[in-house]
Amino acid sequence: MTFSLPAAVSALIFVVCLALIFSERIHRTIIAMVGAVAMVTSGLIFGYYSQQQAVNAIDFNTLGLLFGMMLLVAMLEPTGFFEFIAVWVGKFSKGKAGSLLFLLALVTSVVSMFLDNVTTVVLIAPVTILICEILGFSPQPFLISEAILSNIGGISTLVGDPPNVLIASAANFSFTDFIIHSFPLIIVVWIVSYGLLRWLFRFELRDPSPNAEAIQSLDPKEAYTDQAGARKVILVIGGAIVLFFLEELLDIRPAYVALGAASAALFWLQPNISELLKRIQWEILLFFAGLFVMIGGIQQAGVLDAFVSLISRLVDLSPALAGLLLLWSVALLSSIVDNIPITITLIPIIQHITLPGMNNSFLWWALVFGAGLGGNGTIIGSTANVVVVGLSEKTRLPITSKVWSKRGLPVMLLSCVVVSILYWLALPTFF
Amino acid sequence: MGISPLNSGKRGDMLQISRWMKKEVISISQNSTIRQAIQLFIDHHIGTLPVVDEDHHLVGILRLQDVIDMGMPDFIHLVTDFDFLHGFGAVENQRPDPQIFEKQIEELVREPVSVHEESGLFRTAALLHKHALRDLPVVDHEGRLVGIASHVDVGVALLSYWIS
Structure with missing residues (x-):
């Protein structure tokens, strides 16, 4: 394998940036921006990457969809909707630990199918701690299960998880494709993972609450700060979900739907725009843009060709083996590092694998499942995990790495085994 | 510590914190x-x-x-709005682990904020406000504790001056 000088320089920039991102010593968004500028600079010097090509490398469909959904969540956040849900679920569980775990996990998963799961966890976890404290339960099993199961729930839809948004945009997958190919598998994975979590936490969930009646006196509606506002945003999000399903029929892109819904909600609610924009996760959008520019550079320099031919040869050998190998390598990598850079790096590689007589969809699905499930393995594997661990550190029972490796890691491994079996069985449907 | 024009003369003494502070601290x-x-x-x-x-x-x-x-429940620091919570359930009967009472006060002690005995009432009121304190220690030139002024002491003193 011989590398040209531009290829060597661009590969070096990219590898250094990835190493810095994974070391977590400097904020990843700063590295992505500096890396993008370095890539364009070297592209201009060595003549392999123009400024226009760098702009074209940014996937505005991904950014638009993420931004639109972030706006909707930012409008929903201050209405107290998430607090309402958690309190309602707490009341419905009648203070029984097992029911509370199931309902909180279910609701968090369903909400994170449509809304960003990090925001969902950020907003539901503190109320979970509140409910657990007044019931006299340890919040640990609930927080860990919420993070893990919301990560799993997010894999089932196009908008549930940032890697899905990226993959859908690159592979031209529609919302319906995810409902057909991912959703059924994820239901099985969710049930198995929930079952394992329930079993792992069987001792913590054994004792009944000494104060079950405390939760009964709560009125979930009082948890709302703006019930009318919450209704409006939920209605708009519901409309957006319907349009996501009609994406192919109407020939519209998900970004258009998300930005359209966000604009409609903005017009309807007329919130304080500068306050609203403060709640947008700009660092994520910038991180994506920077990575897109970097990946565009190494692609133009021809760095990825070697990987394309390597995976192509594997696929020639056995598509199932190639798919499973990809799924597990991505899952294991995602458990120790951020799954977004992994996904963004693999996208142009998979995009360039052309297979005679078949399409490469099965590789995309392997990437979806690997990137989605891998993050559950460690405390730092996914942002939702980082969030619940961070919150738990403010309580008397912080979640440590040791706790997570006893609960999260087994769930991640079992869910990957289950999804591998389902993937293998469903392989013919992916072509 | 600068002395404002208001602090000079007889009226100035009225506005000095040493006039209003509690001397038995x-x-x-x-x-x-x-x-x-x-x-x-x-x-x-x-x-x-x-x-x-x-x-x-000091x-x-x-x-x-x-x-x-x-001894406060953890959620107090995590949830912005808990007005809907009429009863605290299991938390009501909770007591901190008695072992923590034997620890040194060090980890609970805040940075010293104080006011000089010759300082004016307004400066004292502003410091109480800024540092979210109910009482402000008063010190002499060497930084030794000579008194303490509560927000009520300072507030009442200021109000008396306003209507005088």
């Missing part, structure tokens, strides 16, 4: 335990304990609120 030595601090809060029915070294220099402030926070 209950303070605590920096090597005390949390249990000793709690006993002082209970015995003297006070909300702030200035922390002093052997030479009576080295920190211990607030009643910070001691209470040890």
